Amino acid sequence: MAKELKEMTKRADNYSQWYNDLVVKADLAEQSAVRGCMVIKPYGYAIWEKMQRILDDKFKATGHVNAYFPLLIPKSFLSREAEHVEGFAKECAVVTHYRLKNDPYGGGVVVDPAAKLEEELIIRPTSETIIWNTYKNWIQSYRDLPILCNQWANVFRWEMRTRLFLRTAEFLWQEGHTAHATREEAEAEARHMLEVYADFAQEYMAVPVIKGVKTESERFAGAIDTYTIEAMMQDGKALQAGTSHFLGQNFAKAFDVQFLNKNNELEYVWATSWGVSTRLMGALIMTHSDDNGLVLPPHLAPIQVVIIPIYKGTEQLAHIDAKVESIVNRLREMGISVKYDNADNRRPGFKFADYELKGVPVRLVLGARDLENGTIEVMRRDTLEKETLPLEGIEENVRKMLEDIQANLYKKALANRTARTITVDTYDEFKERIEEGGFILAHWDGTPETEARIKEETKATIRCLPFDGDLTPGVCMVTGKPSARRVLFARSY
Amino acid sequence: MAKELKEMTKRADNYSQWYNDLVVKADLAEQSAVRGCMVIKPYGYAIWEKMQRILDDKFKATGHVNAYFPLLIPKSFLSREAEHVEGFAKECAVVTHYRLKNDPYGGGVVVDPAAKLEEELIIRPTSETIIWNTYKNWIQSYRDLPILCNQWANVFRWEMRTRLFLRTAEFLWQEGHTAHATREEAEAEARHMLEVYADFAQEYMAVPVIKGVKTESERFAGAIDTYTIEAMMQDGKALQAGTSHFLGQNFAKAFDVQFLNKNNELEYVWATSWGVSTRLMGALIMTHSDDNGLVLPPHLAPIQVVIIPIYKGTEQLAHIDAKVESIVNRLREMGISVKYDNADNRRPGFKFADYELKGVPVRLVLGARDLENGTIEVMRRDTLEKETLPLEGIEENVRKMLEDIQANLYKKALANRTARTITVDTYDEFKERIEEGGFILAHWDGTPETEARIKEETKATIRCLPFDGDLTPGVCMVTGKPSARRVLFARSY
Numbered sequence: 009m010a011k012e013l014k015e016m017t018k019r020a021d022n023y024s025q026w027y028n029d030l031v032v033k034a035d036l037a038e039q040s041a042v043r044g045c046m047v048i049k050p051y052g053y054a055i056w057e058k059m060q061r062i063l064d065d066k067f068k069a070t071g072h073v074n075a076y077f078p079l080l081i082p083k084s085f086l087s088r089e090a091e092h093v094e095g096f097a098k099e100c101a102v103v104t105h106y107r108l109k110n111d112p113y114g115g116g117v118v119v120d121p122a123a124k125l126e127e128e129l130i131i132r133p134t135s136e137t138i139i140w141n142t143y144k145n146w147i148q149s150y151r152d153l154p155i156l157c158n159q160w161a162n163v164f165r166w167e168m169r170t171r172l173f174l175r176t177a178e179f180l181w182q183e184g185h186t187a188h189a190t191r192e193e194a195e196a197e198a199r200h201m202l203e204v205y206a207d208f209a210q211e212y213m214a215v216p217v218i219k220g221v222k223t224e225s226e227r228f229a230g231a232i233d234t235y236t237i238e239a240m241m242q243d244g245k246a247l248q249a250g251t252s253h254f255l256g257q258n259f260a261k262a263f264d265v266q267f268l269n270k271n272n273e274l275e276y277v278w279a280t281s282w283g284v285s286t287r288l289m290g291a292l293i294m295t296h297s298d299d300n301g302l303v304l305p306p307h308l309a310p311i312q313v314v315i316i317p318i319y320k321g322t323e324q325l326a327h328i329d330a331k332v333e334s335i336v337n338r339l340r341e342m343g344i345s346v347k348y349d350n351a352d353n354r355r356p357g358f359k360f361a362d363y364e365l366k367g368v369p370v371r372l373v374l375g376a377r378d379l380e381n382g383t384i385e386v387m388r389r390d391t392l393e394k395e396t397l398p399l400e401g402i403e404e405n406v407r408k409m410l411e412d413i414q415a416n417l418y419k420k421a422l423a424n425r426t427a428r429t430i431t432v433d434t435y436d437e438f439k440e441r442i443e444e445g446g447f448i449l450a451h452w453d454g455t456p457e458t459e460a461r462i463k464e465e466t467k468a469t470i471r472c473l474p475f476d477g478d479l480t481p482g483v484c485m486v487t488g489k490p491s492a493r494r495v496l497f498a499r500s501y
Numbered sequence: 502m503a504k505e506l507k508e509m510t511k512r513a514d515n516y517s518q519w520y521n522d523l524v525v526k527a528d529l530a531e532q533s534a535v536r537g538c539m540v541i542k543p544y545g546y547a548i549w550e551k552m553q554r555i556l557d558d559k560f561k562a563t564g565h566v567n568a569y570f571p572l573l574i575p576k577s578f579l580s581r582e583a584e585h586v587e588g589f590a591k592e593c594a595v596v597t598h599y600r601l602k603n604d605p606y607g608g609g610v611v612v613d614p615a616a617k618l619e620e621e622l623i624i625r626p627t628s629e630t631i632i633w634n635t636y637k638n639w640i641q642s643y644r645d646l647p648i649l650c651n652q653w654a655n656v657f658r659w660e661m662r663t664r665l666f667l668r669t670a671e672f673l674w675q676e677g678h679t680a681h682a683t684r685e686e687a688e689a690e691a692r693h694m695l696e697v698y699a700d701f702a703q704e705y706m707a708v709p710v711i712k713g714v715k716t717e718s719e720r721f722a723g724a725i726d727t728y729t730i731e732a733m734m735q736d737g738k739a740l741q742a743g744t745s746h747f748l749g750q751n752f753a754k755a756f757d758v759q760f761l762n763k764n765n766e767l768e769y770v771w772a773t774s775w776g777v778s779t780r781l782m783g784a785l786i787m788t789h790s791d792d793n794g795l796v797l798p799p800h801l802a803p804i805q806v807v808i809i810p811i812y813k814g815t816e817q818l819a820h821i822d823a824k825v826e827s828i829v830n831r832l833r834e835m836g837i838s839v840k841y842d843n844a845d846n847r848r849p850g851f852k853f854a855d856y857e858l859k860g861v862p863v864r865l866v867l868g869a870r871d872l873e874n875g876t877i878e879v880m881r882r883d884t885l886e887k888e889t890l891p892l893e894g895i896e897e898n899v900r901k902m903l904e905d906i907q908a909n910l911y912k913k914a915l916a917n918r919t920a921r922t923i924t925v926d927t928y929d930e931f932k933e934r935i936e937e938g939g940f941i942l943a944h945w946d947g948t949p950e951t952e953a954r955i956k957e958e959t960k961a962t963i964r965c966l967p968f969d970g971d972l973t974p975g976v977c978m979v980t981g982k983p984s985a986r987r988v989l990f991a992r993s994y
Contacts, residue, residue, distance in 0.1 A: 100601060
């Protein structure tokens with residue numbers, strides 16, 4: 009472990025390599041034998057499960073229910089919505105056959121040419137098409153609305169360049185798909201779910217986000233408006249952490265989903281969709297972690313507190329075990345997840361490094377000397393600060409420390425973002441400053457052409473038009489044409 | 502609704518059609534646009550979520566952790582284990598291409614022939630191969646063992662004849678995959694997980710099951726032993742509700758997974774796998790439901806109690822609302838899920854039929870007259886018995902009634918099974934009695950040939966050699982050869 013830790017790249021040396029090392033060494037995920045697909049390892053999955061549970065509770069608290077729709081989508085469904093097919097057909101996994109057979113020439117199993125599908129099926133890259141095809145049968149009148157469904161599922165998009173959690177061919181996500189009687193209600197739903205995502209990111213992930221609306225070129229394929237939460241990673245790059253789409257009547261029209269409104273008139277249904285994925289794991293890791301490994305906010309840490317004994321001989325250990333048992337019990341009563349690691353096959357130094365790597369927020373170390381003195385050593389993972397505290401009342405101190413770590417991680421991330429968000433007025437300055445990373449607020453003339461030129465020349469994209477942004481008009485930094493407001497630029501993951 | 506109910510087929514008329522009607526009308530699931538794939542509707546999914554949560558807690562309480570492995574498996578992996586490929590290659594969805602493109606002749610999108618995969622990928626029918634290929638890198642020494650992983654996932658098996666929940670091309674399941682240092686430990690794990698399944702079926706689903714071991718011909722492809730829990734449906738047919746496999750070293754050898762044991766010798770790893778699926782929904786429905794619709798055991802009912810007001814005018818309703826609020830609060834404090842349906846757009850009769858159809862275990866009806874008298878009408882779904890009880894203490898009575906319903910459903914199902922389980926000694930009698938449905942305990946000579954002949958001639962299969970069965974030797978009912986013990990025959994789903 010000490011050896012493995014040494015092998016981990018430092019952020020300053022190679023941020024990208026540091027990220028990959030960390031994901032693998034902290035046992036979060038690894039590449040699988042299938043190109044672009046990852047294995048999510050138990051420790052990584054435990055964090056994802058915590059995210060799922062919290063989000064699922066939030067969805068249910070806002071009136072949503074879960075359902076499940078098919079993995080495979082008939083090819084022709086994709087073509088129904090013109091923009092949608094452009095956005096997704098390019099990168100999908102296509103099922104063409106339904107059987108293998110023994111190779112008559114002894115080469116194992118081969119595709120059975122007799123088992124060719126009449127119409128190819130694609131593995132869902134997202135489920136709007138199959139879901140709206142289903143909703144058609146669920147909706148007749150305004151009484152059937154709204155429909156507020158969510159599904160937890162795997163999706164597949166063939167990606168050429170993949171990175172664990174950030175961009176993988178298969179990923180896990182949730183996708184909400186709602187149907188409404190009015191435009192206003194659908195727009196409010198899309199906005200509301202973005203707020204749910206933002207609250208989750210900030211309160212649980214300790215990741216500050218900027219809420220805003222995407223430009224036309226960055227919109228979801230088939231949406232009228234895409235709302236987004238954008239986070240800044242430690243290297244100054246942006247990461248889109250969640251999106252919520254107001255789809256208008258596009259999918260209702262594509263799948264002919266109409267309802268009788270209160271005036272007994274036929275109308276197309278209004279739609280939203282919204283999703284977050286295992287990509288959130290990438291955002292979590294890259295926002296807080298350091299050169300020693302993962303740093304987890306307590307609200308998402310599978311193990312919030314680890315206790316390690318330092319002892320010589322079984323008699324000392326027995327004394328420590330007895331004391332720790334009562335600490336463990338009291339912490340658990342307080343709803344804190346705690347692990348006591350008194351395994352004798354690993355040295356304390358090894359354990360220290362391992363739990364640091366795994367990002368356990370608080371570490372308690374109890375030795376024979378501590379027992380005599382009525383003290384215990386406490387280390388917090390976010391600052392790596394150690395202190396010796398009285399054993400008496402340690403549980404309450406740990407509880408407060410966990411809250412403090414949660415708040416501190418958010419504060420630190422916010423400070424980083426604030427320090428690296430600048431306002432720029434000329435394109436020359438923009439081109440220079442974008443090299444440093446960070447967010448840039450600048451004027452833009454509102455055209456896709458200028459946006460494309462900036463992307464081409466600087467690799468920066470418009471992350472969003474922030475809801476809370478400066479609405480003072482100005483002139484475009486590139487063309488000098490009028491600009492309604494500053495927009496948020498960054499290079500991104 | 503009353504009309505829809507009437508349209509539901511009676512069990513006595515056509516059991517199979519009754520089942521299909523029920524699944525659709527109770528809003529549990531429906532066929533999708535993709536052949537053999539179902540949509541699990543919110544009400545059905547809510548039951549599945551309850552099952553998942555309970556099982557997941559049980560897995561974790563027995564030391565298991567969740568992880569996630571890829572959806573797609575390289576075709577060549579299937580061939581590594583000889584029996585496994587025979588069992589699964591016949592019926593799999595094959596991904597051959599990774600891109601669609603616009604049809605140059607204007608026919609929408611077509612498969613891009615330039616995007617053909619070098620090696621085809623199949624959608625997992627089960628994950629032993631990809632998981633053991635992964636475990637190879639996780640396991641070096643006995644210190645890395647055991648590995649106790651589970652995954653919740655979708656799987657795909659191309660089925661020609663599908664039925665909602667019972668047999669669908671795509672289904673949801675959990676699959677546990679464990680790796681052990683010794684044969685004994687792996688066998689104990691496989692047996693232990695079968696006990697977990699049996700407890701779940703009996704305590705939560707109220708479905709009595711017979712635990713036993715499968716014959717060689719009915720084993721999982723690649724297993725040394727397959728343990729099973731078998732349930733009897735109301736029509737006397739058997740349903741395999743869960744299986745747990747002792748895989749020996751078959752997959753370790755196929756994927757070359759060896760470990761250094763305590764004596765520093767290289768050894769192949771021992772394996773198990775075990776799974777239950779959305780098929781459990783079919784077992785649940787077919788065990789308890791009746792001609793009025795679904796009957797749910799309280800432990801799995803998304804809504805355990807529904808309360809319906811009978812009133813004239815808003816003033817009466819206001820009085821009832823006030824009284825019901827305190828009942829709802831007290832029931833919720835007791836951990837009981839309750840719905841108060843005072844919606845004014847549906848008549849009480851409609852609501853009664855709807856909640857009966859949905860299998861809500863207890864219905865309370867409160868009218869203005871009741872309020873005066875201090876009474877409330879209670880109906881239990883299992884027996885459809887109605888009684889009028891004092892309002893005072895109604896919560897405790899409801900709590901007891903829910904427990905009673907849970908116990909009664911199990912008792913009823915067990916009585917049905919007992920009544921329809923017979924012992925038979927001659928093949929003539931067997932052929933006659935098997936037509937009635939039910940379980941038959943009979944002697945068999947232990948050969949696959951006789952087993953196949955019985956299946957061919959009677960459509961009955963050996964469900965298992967029950968663990969608790971009669972071990973008295975005898976003679977095979979077909980061949981007259983010696984038989985070690987009676988085995989369990991039935992026709993099955």
